Amino acid sequence: MKSFFHAALAFALLAAPAHAQGEKFRTGPVFEDFGPVADVDADFSIPDKTKMRISFDVSKAADAGELNRTLVSAARFINMHARASVPIEDINVAVVVHGKAVYDVSNAARYADAIGGENANAALIASLTGEGVRIIVCGQSAAYYDVTNDDLAPGVEMALSAMTAHVLLQQDGYAINPF
Template structure:
């Protein structure tokens, strides 16, 4: 076995993707789990932890990595349908840039990432119960972010539409 086709340890092995260029670096790996490259991927991601203030929330960036690495491995971008369900303090990462700046005195590094994700068929939902608890009104959110009754409801609805839940 040669090492040219396997992932080597180290951040330098991770490269930007062709779809979401500024986020979602991934490594080339020798894989043993084959998948149908023409399959439709419908996956929901759950994020409850707020990222470090002023930095990209790495859990949100995971969606960019999912898109980039699958497209790099032959899956058409139009076959990738992702949903981001946000609850808890992570809701603050969905604030409009100006409001985030006002609240935290730092730039919302998630704003551009969220816009890139939504331009690539990602649906972003904020738990309405968390929003009510943290006083985050719909008009405070990045354009395109949708409000759900709850994170539980969003996951139930997405599951009924064939979305699997990413376990991490």
């Protein structure tokens, strides 16, 4: 009985901080269903008239039925900076997708064929691309995984390669997210 009590107490103590943390994170103002962020009293300020151009790189696929963490991070990046008063028109985001993650940005039929079930990322992709986020697939990975342009979710672009996409984005002023 003591071990059950100790296990229950440990669970309660571990769950409390997670619950408290969850209350600090909210979605919006751009994506109401995705990209929760916390408001921060930051000392490292964002200068007025800052233009943000960032590319995210993703090769790790989400578990079946789960959201891809990097796609969620793109929504978080936009929500957090819009909430910090960076005008939405000054936030430009691209997500370069390669490796098995190409299935995460495929349409319903291709996802179901490759992974099974529904693609949990469909609504997130539609929200991101609807706000101007570029989602760019590595053509080399797509070829390897037998994913064609017709297999991609609406709004997702095909590039020659992820390397090509990153070079061109960097030449256009995009910084690559280091993590």
